[in-house]
Amino acid sequence: MSNNILEIKDLKVHYPVRGGFFNTIKDYVKAVDGVSINVPVGTTYGLVGESGSGKTTTGKAVMGLNHVTEGTIMFNGHELTGKGKKVDNHKDIQMIFQDPYSSLNVRKRVFDIITEPLNNYESLTKAERVNRVLELLKIVGLPPSAIYKYPHEFSGGQRQRIGVARAIALRPKLIIADEPVSALDVSVQAQVLNFMQEIQKEMDLTMLFIAHDLGVVRHMCSYLGIMYRGRLVEEGTVDDIFNNPQHLYTKRLVAAIPDIDVDHVEKNLVLRNQLKEEYEQNFADYLDEEGRAFPLQQISDTHRVALPVRS
Amino acid sequence: MAENLLEVNNLTTSFKIGGTYFAAVDDVSLTIKPNEVLALVGESGSGKSATAFSIMGLHTKARIEGEVNFLGKDLTKFGPNQFNKIRGGEIAMIFQDPMTALNPLMRIKAQIVETLTIHGKKSKNENEKYAVELLERVGIARAEQVAEAYPHELSGGMRQRVVIAIAIANRPKLLIADEPTTALDVTIQAQILDLIRELQEDLGSGVLLITHDLGVVAEMADRVAVMYAGEIVELAPVREIFKNPKHPYTRSLLTSIPSEEQMGGKLHVIQGVVPALHKLDRTICRFSPRIPWIDASEHEENPELREVEEGHWVRCTCYKNFYLKETNAEDLAELENQELERDAVGGNEDEQ
Numbered sequence: 181m182s183n184n185i186l187e188i189k190d191l192k193v194h195y196p197v198r199g200g201f202f203n204t205i206k207d208y209v210k211a212v213d214g215v216s217i218n219v220p221v222g223t224t225y226g227l228v229g230e231s232g233s234g235k236t237t238t239g240k241a242v243m244g245l246n247h248v249t250e251g252t253i254m255f256n257g258h259e260l261t262g263k264g265k266k267v268d269n270h271k272d273i274q275m276i277f278q279d280p281y282s283s284l285n286v287r288k289r290v291f292d293i294i295t296e297p298l299n300n301y302e303s304l305t306k307a308e309r310v311n312r313v314l315e316l317l318k319i320v321g322l323p324p325s326a327i328y329k330y331p332h333e334f335s336g337g338q339r340q341r342i343g344v345a346r347a348i349a350l351r352p353k354l355i356i357a358d359e360p361v362s363a364l365d366v367s368v369q370a371q372v373l374n375f376m377q378e379i380q381k382e383m384d385l386t387m388l389f390i391a392h393d394l395g396v397v398r399h400m401c402s403y404l405g406i407m408y409r410g411r412l413v414e415e416g417t418v419d420d421i422f423n424n425p426q427h428l429y430t431k432r433l434v435a436a437i438p439d440i441d442v443d444h445v446e447k448n449l450v451l452r453n454q455l456k457e458e459y460e461q462n463f464a465d466y467l468d469e470e471g472r473a474f475p476l477q478q479i480s481d482t483h484r485v486a487l488p489v490r491s
Numbered sequence: 492m493a494e495n496l497l498e499v500n501n502l503t504t505s506f507k508i509g510g511t512y513f514a515a516v517d518d519v520s521l522t523i524k525p526n527e528v529l530a531l532v533g534e535s536g537s538g539k540s541a542t543a544f545s546i547m548g549l550h551t552k553a554r555i556e557g558e559v560n561f562l563g564k565d566l567t568k569f570g571p572n573q574f575n576k577i578r579g580g581e582i583a584m585i586f587q588d589p590m591t592a593l594n595p596l597m598r599i600k601a602q603i604v605e606t607l608t609i610h611g612k613k614s615k616n617e618n619e620k621y622a623v624e625l626l627e628r629v630g631i632a633r634a635e636q637v638a639e640a641y642p643h644e645l646s647g648g649m650r651q652r653v654v655i656a657i658a659i660a661n662r663p664k665l666l667i668a669d670e671p672t673t674a675l676d677v678t679i680q681a682q683i684l685d686l687i688r689e690l691q692e693d694l695g696s697g698v699l700l701i702t703h704d705l706g707v708v709a710e711m712a713d714r715v716a717v718m719y720a721g722e723i724v725e726l727a728p729v730r731e732i733f734k735n736p737k738h739p740y741t742r743s744l745l746t747s748i749p750s751e752e753q754m755g756g757k758l759h760v761i762q763g764v765v766p767a768l769h770k771l772d773r774t775i776c777r778f779s780p781r782i783p784w785i786d787a788s789e790h791e792e793n794p795e796l797r798e799v800e801e802g803h804w805v806r807c808t809c810y811k812n813f814y815l816k817e818t819n820a821e822d823l824a825e826l827e828n829q830e831l832e833r834d835a836v837g838g839n840e841d842e843q
Contacts, residue, residue, distance in 0.1 A: 230676040335764045365534040370747035370758035392676055399749035436681040438706025442733045445710050452681060
């Protein structure tokens with residue numbers, strides 16, 4: 181399908197565990213273990229899971245930041261994995277990081293931070309660069325006076341927008357946003373989320389949105405993938421996942437979100453306890469002998485679930 | 492009406508910035524009854540943690556004024572020795588980050604026994620047995636083995652359970668939980684909250700729950716105090732806060748959370764930022780700079796917290812004619828521009 185800008189097929193990222201006298205490989209940590217994702221152009225795909233479920237590793241693999249054990253990643257029809265990879269593609273994939281405090285170099289001015297990707301890929305004169313940075317600052321809603329300031333002079337939300345400006349400097353086609361708002365207060369979070377949606381519309385961006393906050397994900401994404409121990413357990417539209425979750429893990433995850441409606445508290449609590457019991461009793465059925473989730477099965481046009489294979 | 496467990500009267504905690512003291516907690520009064528959960532909500536920098544730390548006597552360099560009455564004793568008059576007797580005993584605290592709250596060099600059991608020996612007179616053997624019981628109590632499977640483990644061997648959720656086990660070790664009358672689940676995943680968060688609720692009902696303790704997650708508040712709290720820039724701006728039972736919020740800040744905050752109704756739509760953005768301590772105008776309604784479309788005449792000077800309905804306290808008169816307004820991006824940039832210009836001289840100084 182040419183409609184998909186990003187196609188991940190059976191991605192595996194395994195880390196060797198070494199030990200013993202000769203430091204031989206004893207075992208592997210299967211951080212990502214057979215994940216396939218297709219992301220259509222201009223949409224936002226949310227990757228959700230607990231810490232350690234492999235969502236960030238998947239994002240990093242797409243960025244080329246960690247090595248891929250097996251599987252292919254196709255971006256815009258080009259293969260990113262394996263030999264002969266084209267650097268050019270990396271220009272089109274950019275990342276927004278979680279922590280706006282540590283992802284900006286404190287010793288660099290905003291100008292230097294934002295021009296760094298530009299310098300790597302485009303040869304511009306100083307004046308052109310200044311113009312580009314001013315343009316970018318305008319897009320992310322920061323005043324021109326910000327250009328020669330240092331990161332510490334900005335609030336958390338403003339910093340995160342500097343991070344966004346840096347990410348969109350090269351006019352990428354795909355942005356990987358790794359927990360972009362989890363370090364921010366709700367009021368600031370709203371600001372960054374609004375603004376990411378605006379930019380997406382304007383620049384026709386595709387986003388891979390990695391988060392553990394389901395409320396945020398529901399707000400931002402059109403498709404969702406739920407990860408559990410390196411594998412997808414359920415995939416579908418936001419509606420599929422939130423209103424018709426099929427996998428026990430997803431059900432439990434959805435039920436665990438604290439609801440701000442005080443009328444629902446009792447009901448939620450009952451549901452949550454019920455699911456907890458079910459989870460403790462039956463969850464083993466949802467995993468194969470090695471403790472891995474089963475392969476995904478199509479249950480509707482958009483909805484795929486890793487239900488146990490009935491034998 | 493039950494006797495108040497904790498009564499905080501006009502608590503003011505000030506930090507020294509460049510030679511002068513600035514109040515981070517400004518004239519805060521609140522009460523907690525036994526068996527009650529009071530949630531303290533606000534953005535970072537609103538003074539909610541500073542309030543908790545002042546109650547616990549953990550701010551050694553700050554100037555603290557006002558009264559903190561706990562079971563008839565004024566804690567602000569306590570010296571370090573007196574504090575040590577009640578901290579971890581009658582008042583216990585659950586910290587935000589279980590990674591740093593535990594001693595990495597001590598076994599779990601030793602850390603629990605430590606609090607037990609300081610506050611009790613039982614033998615070492617009994618204490619060790621009780622430590623394992625406590626671990627079971629907070630829902631840790633294989634408690635015997637976990638007791639022998641070091642913190643790094645446990646997951647985040649397990650560590651937070653251990654922190655809670657230590658907190659409840661001496662059956663505290665007051666439990667202060669400072670963002671107890673912020674560092675945890677949602678499923679584990681749900682478990683930890685259930686646990687805190689269960690223990691609280693069991694022990695009949697009062698709980699001061701500090702959080703910025705309004706979902707957690709809705710599930711846990713009996714009453715809610717909303718803080719902004721060091722002051723309580725609204726104090727009401729939990730239903731009232733969510734169903735009938737009055738103060739502009741509370742209302743803005745509630746509409747800025749992604750919810751089902753506004754899925755994919757625009758979220759409400761509160762203009763501007765929380766002002767820095769030393770730049771705060773303390774004579775006006777502190778939220779007024781962030782709602783500039785509300786006429787100055789709607790605010791009062793030196794706004795007070797008043798009971799507008801039974802049990803529902805609101806600061807300032809501006810709530811009466813308040814309406815939400817969306818700001819467009821250009822206005823927002825303009826405002827931030829001014830903000831930056833103003834900050835250019837002082838820079839962002841952190842709280843002490």
